[in-house]
Amino acid sequence: MEELQRLVDLCRPLYTRGQAASYIPALADKDPSLFFVHIIDEHGKSFSSGDVTEKFTLQSISKVISFIYVCEEHGLDEVLKHVDVEPTGDSFNSIIRLENTYLGKPFNPLINAGAITVSSLLVGNTKEQQLVGLYNFISKMTGVETTINEEVYQSEIVTADRNRAIAYYLKSNEVLVGDVEVALDNYFRQCSIEVDARCLAKIGLILSNDGVDPLTNEYFFSKKIAKVAKALMLTCGMYNASGKFATFVGIPAKSGVSGAVLSIANPESMEGLSGKIGIATFGPAIDEIGNSVTSIAFLKKISEQYDLSIF
Amino acid sequence: MEELQRLVDLCRPLYTRGQAASYIPALADKDPSLFFVHIIDEHGKSFSSGDVTEKFTLQSISKVISFIYVCEEHGLDEVLKHVDVEPTGDSFNSIIRLENTYLGKPFNPLINAGAITVSSLLVGNTKEQQLVGLYNFISKMTGVETTINEEVYQSEIVTADRNRAIAYYLKSNEVLVGDVEVALDNYFRQCSIEVDARCLAKIGLILSNDGVDPLTNEYFFSKKIAKVAKALMLTCGMYNASGKFATFVGIPAKSGVSGAVLSIANPESMEGLSGKIGIATFGPAIDEIGNSVTSIAFLKKISEQYDLSIF
Amino acid sequence: MEELQRLVDLCRPLYTRGQAASYIPALADKDPSLFFVHIIDEHGKSFSSGDVTEKFTLQSISKVISFIYVCEEHGLDEVLKHVDVEPTGDSFNSIIRLENTYLGKPFNPLINAGAITVSSLLVGNTKEQQLVGLYNFISKMTGVETTINEEVYQSEIVTADRNRAIAYYLKSNEVLVGDVEVALDNYFRQCSIEVDARCLAKIGLILSNDGVDPLTNEYFFSKKIAKVAKALMLTCGMYNASGKFATFVGIPAKSGVSGAVLSIANPESMEGLSGKIGIATFGPAIDEIGNSVTSIAFLKKISEQYDLSIF
Amino acid sequence: MEELQRLVDLCRPLYTRGQAASYIPALADKDPSLFFVHIIDEHGKSFSSGDVTEKFTLQSISKVISFIYVCEEHGLDEVLKHVDVEPTGDSFNSIIRLENTYLGKPFNPLINAGAITVSSLLVGNTKEQQLVGLYNFISKMTGVETTINEEVYQSEIVTADRNRAIAYYLKSNEVLVGDVEVALDNYFRQCSIEVDARCLAKIGLILSNDGVDPLTNEYFFSKKIAKVAKALMLTCGMYNASGKFATFVGIPAKSGVSGAVLSIANPESMEGLSGKIGIATFGPAIDEIGNSVTSIAFLKKISEQYDLSIF
Structure with a gap:
């Protein structure tokens, strides 16, 4: 080689x-x-x-893994009610289409708006359970226990204003499921895996x-x-x-x-x-x-x- | 008459x-x-x-009163560093220009983005002090003690997702001063006066x-x-x-x-x-x-x- | 003085x-x-x-004079069917709202889209008649024969692509009345007065x-x-x-x-x-x-x- | 079967x-x-x-054929100076990105803005030569003489205002090469093949x-x-x-x-x-x-x- x-x-x-x-x-x-x-x-x-x-x-690589996991848990059809699969020409952190598009559904799960929506679909009654499922999913694939980088995670929280804006906009459009802060925390954690x-x-x-x-x-x-x-x-x-x-x-x-x-x-x-x-x-x-x-x-x-x- | x-x-x-x-x-x-x-x-x-x-x-009438009060407290020049005085053709709750415009400064204090920015400028070391100033300002003008409608205030909080999105976007653009949730709470209270x-x-x-x-x-x-x-x-x-x-x-x-x-x-x-x-x-x-x-x-x-x- | x-x-x-x-x-x-x-x-x-x-x-000063003239000729109500009177925060030569806004009517007659729409309403069976009316209107007010600067007019024609784009967009939205090129020529001439x-x-x-x-x-x-x-x-x-x-x-x-x-x-x-x-x-x-x-x-x-x- | x-x-x-x-x-x-x-x-x-x-x-199928032909004639690198290869989430006839994007280059050759840009690159000293090349390219592939539907072509011309707006906008952005009306005519003809x-x-x-x-x-x-x-x-x-x-x-x-x-x-x-x-x-x-x-x-x-x- x-x-x-x-x-x-x-x-x-x-x-x-x-x-x-x-x-x-x-x-x-x-x-x-x-x-x-x-x-x-x-x-x-x-x-x-x-x-x-x-x-x-x-x-952002976590976006595709989280999407796969959530689809496997909820079924593809259910997930696609919340997020589309169309490319956009916009920046990953753009919020404009949530306002310009009639339904306000994110265009795809690989931009932040879509990924945060997917994070809101992570299953489990508690925040811990929600992420344990994703962590286990990854651990089983890799054969290695899934950990997060605590320093990165804390930094993500500190620089989260734009993502928080997106998340609350999604909530106001009734796209995001459940608690906004839980979805955001899930999202920051998965990014920090x-x-x-x-x-x-x-x-x-x-x-x-x-x-x-x-x-x-x-x-x-x-x-x-x-x-x-x-x-x-x-x-x-x-x-x-x-x-x-x-x-x-x-x-x-x-x-x-x-x-x-x-x-x-x-x-x-x-x-x-x-x-x-x-x-x-x-x-x-x-x-x-x-x-x-x-x-x-x-x-x-x-x-x-x-x-x-x-x- | x-x-x-x-x-x-x-x-x-x-x-x-x-x-x-x-x-x-x-x-x-x-x-x-x-x-x-x-x-x-x-x-x-x-x-x-x-x-x-x-x-x-x-x-929304509170927007103009709050703007006047904050200008009187901080000086007009200081306030205009945070918000412009240009009309837009957009809805009061639009977020698009915060992304499309280079500086991300709200176009004027009478749209939500501008009003929330102004609310973030309410003076006082504590949240209570911040609003007491505005309440007193109004009370002195009207000769009547300023009160808020608690039911409306609680409802504003419940339906706040769009405004919260705007506020966090402003924070990520470094336009909003201080704590986002405090600015929002100020805003909801002033709307409920x-x-x-x-x-x-x-x-x-x-x-x-x-x-x-x-x-x-x-x-x-x-x-x-x-x-x-x-x-x-x-x-x-x-x-x-x-x-x-x-x-x-x-x-x-x-x-x-x-x-x-x-x-x-x-x-x-x-x-x-x-x-x-x-x-x-x-x-x-x-x-x-x-x-x-x-x-x-x-x-x-x-x-x-x-x-x-x-x- | x-x-x-x-x-x-x-x-x-x-x-x-x-x-x-x-x-x-x-x-x-x-x-x-x-x-x-x-x-x-x-x-x-x-x-x-x-x-x-x-x-x-x-x-652009011609925009307000042409608007006044056309209103006086057609009646205000008729003109306002074609152009609104709302300010925008956009550049004078922006085309975006024609696409983003449902009806596609220009927001006001002082941006190019609105002014070209107004130019399309200049009355007269021939292009010459259309402008003669506006020229006479101005001449009577000033007491001086209205002339155009031929060099500027020719330059306007040469640099007209953006305005032509706006005009054809207006036509496709069925806002602009009559022939696009006539409206544009009227517009360039009035700018050159x-x-x-x-x-x-x-x-x-x-x-x-x-x-x-x-x-x-x-x-x-x-x-x-x-x-x-x-x-x-x-x-x-x-x-x-x-x-x-x-x-x-x-x-x-x-x-x-x-x-x-x-x-x-x-x-x-x-x-x-x-x-x-x-x-x-x-x-x-x-x-x-x-x-x-x-x-x-x-x-x-x-x-x-x-x-x-x-x- | x-x-x-x-x-x-x-x-x-x-x-x-x-x-x-x-x-x-x-x-x-x-x-x-x-x-x-x-x-x-x-x-x-x-x-x-x-x-x-x-x-x-x-x-619109002609868009991909015309793109291929023009790339084969000019070289891919030359064509990509005029049009990008990024998807958008916009309608095929949208004009907004030409204004919102710094360079104003169409995002891809399969939306109208990109296709008209490509049509402007059709080679030949005369309009006839430009299209003869494309016609021949198609004829050789199909083994059948390329013809256009004259009725459709005439209709395309009649309903062309939106495309004409796009073309003149491209011209004002200095993306479209040569004469706008020639590029448009090429485009309408290729659509009518x-x-x-x-x-x-x-x-x-x-x-x-x-x-x-x-x-x-x-x-x-x-x-x-x-x-x-x-x-x-x-x-x-x-x-x-x-x-x-x-x-x-x-x-x-x-x-x-x-x-x-x-x-x-x-x-x-x-x-x-x-x-x-x-x-x-x-x-x-x-x-x-x-x-x-x-x-x-x-x-x-x-x-x-x-x-x-x-x-």
Whole structure:
């Protein structure tokens, strides 16, 4: 897998074109030159580069996991009553469409308005129960106990005004279910969930294999939900650059401002890896849109070299 | 003053074209056929029709009073750092411009975004102190102790999601000063302040006389602030119908969804009244824009008959 | 009238804070340090400073004159079917509300969308007849034959894409009457009408006196239309700074990007002038909003000194 | 292929849920119960149902073909200077983003603003040459001379005001190249191009095979351009329902208000068809978003039955 490592080495220096997210100290302090990659295929073969056991927070990547979990719990139809699956050209934290659109339903679960709505659907009678379900869902997929980064979580709470505005607007539109502050707290916690590249790639592998772990045959979510999640990642997963990523990389992916990107592919042959694969990349330097600079570059490279585009 | 009473009688039946505000039970339960009018001139002469001692809540009329009070406390220049004085064509509860406009400063203090910003500027180390100042300001003008309608206040809190969204958005834009929940609580309380038509007309008289009570020569606020308040009332005081009211009535006015309207004029002669006058009207049936149907009709009639338009 | 001249001299140096409009060569070439003022009162007394016989184009000032003319021809009610009288917080050349608002009717006749709609209502079977009516209307008021600046007119045509977009959008909304290109040509011609400060002040005097020339008693338009025009000028006449102008100057005014401003007032006594007055100022250096820097400063000065504000 | 015919029969009655486009007589007069399907695979095998030689106009389907053609002529990089590849949540004929977005570049070539921009890039010194190139490009793919429906073309011109507004706005933003009216005329002509289902499916087959006709090995456009086109179709091809189509059908597709849909897939086995396929469906009854009701239903059915989704 020297070729994959060569591509990693080629992309790592590009971190200088971005910088670590600044709104949260715990993110801003990350070394921007870090670049970790972990890829795992359906046969259990894997490629690693960098410290794939160093943890980072999911941030917006949690949106797609939370959406999957809630759909599996409530049924897709029920969830789609609260959130649509249409891309927008707006910023992830835009509130305008909630006012301009008749029903005020968020356009998709990967923008903040949609993700907070989904967080309000987390099941459980108590706040603890609601999150325990999501934590367990992730833990079972990764084989590692789910933890949150307390420092990041506290920072999210402190910088929450815009998200709180969105949440109360959703409540006034009768889209958000239950208590606003509980939904927000769920949302901040899920954003603060910590994983390493190995765990994230494993989640990708299960998604790539339509909800079933190909290594254990364990079922996590339905094929139907997997397809919805993949379509959402392709059309809305990379913030305002989703269209360009679909066009020039062409694989379902979701990024977070921590610098992590979760993506999936299905190569015929990629340096010994083949079939369904999950890909986790982590490079804290993000561009002005919010996507990891090195991750984008690397995913573009491997998409071209191994013909990963679904188009 | 039979002619004024004739005009009242002419306009009262028009209440059937509107209906009482429905979002708060305490407002919805008002008899829509009520119509109270009190006018007082700088010589102390007055005209009354209906029960001018029955109380109603200020609602949005409080926005202009709170603005005046805060300007008098902080100075106009300081307040205008937080809120502009430009009309918009948007709904009173619109949030869009906070996102679309570079600085995110509310366009004027008579839309909710601006009024909540102003509420955040109420002075005092404690919440109680903040409101005591405003209450005292009003009490001194009216000669009556200021009270709030507890039922309306509790209802405002319950239906507060949209305003809370606006407030947190303002906070994220660093426009709103201090604690968001305190500013909102101030705002809900000021909206719930109760006055009767006599008191409201008295406030109008002082505003009409540029901040000084013409009957006692007591000073309340500066002429400069009075002029700003009047200009704001003319350009933005009647919600989305402000332009039409300026055009066809032509006097500074501010309405509230309770059905009250505060306005001022300066007639040469109006059935024995003359000079600076304050006008309070109250008719709970409001049109779809939020303005009292009977009040609008009556103000238009007297403007035409006694040449009240400032244009 | 030395004091008025002193205020002119005080304001003239402020031209350095703005610059001449750049989108049209004929405007860009104007000496930005020019500053002409002409004021005429209802008794025929006047104040002049600078070359009050040098011509400049009306630009957006034509919007209010054309609106008055069309209202007088068609009746106010008919015109208001096509254009509302509500202020907006948008740029003069914004198209967004035509899409966001249900009916797509322009909010007022002083933004481009509204002015082009009004231009489409100019009466006459032929394009020539349509404009002859407006030209004659102006000529009779000023006592001077109305001419257009051919160079400016040609430049307007060349830089017309945004206005053409607005006009076709209005047509698709079925607001604009008749042929789009004819309406646009009318609009460009009326913007290119040339007047000098004396003529412009005369128009102001007639408007100030509610449509009747106080010097000749000649009737031009109804008092009702005059009041609508004045209200529009106050609420929407100074582009996106209309609210601030209403607040801090407080007189009906309309500016054009040529650097001209038409305004009216009613001083008790102003250095020998009194009663209804028309004010024309011309200083080509405009601020980023489009208003003449020196004109704004001068109008603010005289408003404060002679208590001109209508509030 | 009885099963495919069974699915056609199942979906045809659903036409009652939509109605033929009403804005153009030539479209409104179509029998809404028509439903034609033609599918052709890379081996030349095909399935037909209904009159697959009856012609219909491309309407918005032309947008993707024109985009491909222009990219092949100018190079992808050059075209992307004028139009982005990001989805929006807006209507196809929205103008708002041209004002709200800094650069004013259309978000993608499948909304009207983007398509008209692309039409302005059609090469050729004369209008005739510009379109001859596109016509020839299509003729060579279909093997049939390209014609336009003159009645539809004339109707497009008559109902062109909104598109003309968009085009002039683009011109004022300096996005649209060359003469606005020429670009518009190109656009109306390309919308009026007539094909039958066989021809449309053939175009789909070539796109599906990345720009090369698999039956003749003739080259039409590059694989890179094909991938961009497919990504655009998936993210933006089905108007405001593109996200839902991606989610629940999951194949690149482009619809037109004539009721035609062009789509592509790559089934392992579909009643004897296999490998790259082009799919043309035509059912004039469209839903409120603009997509053929019967086409959508049929494509969803075959996607589920033959696992066509790319996700």
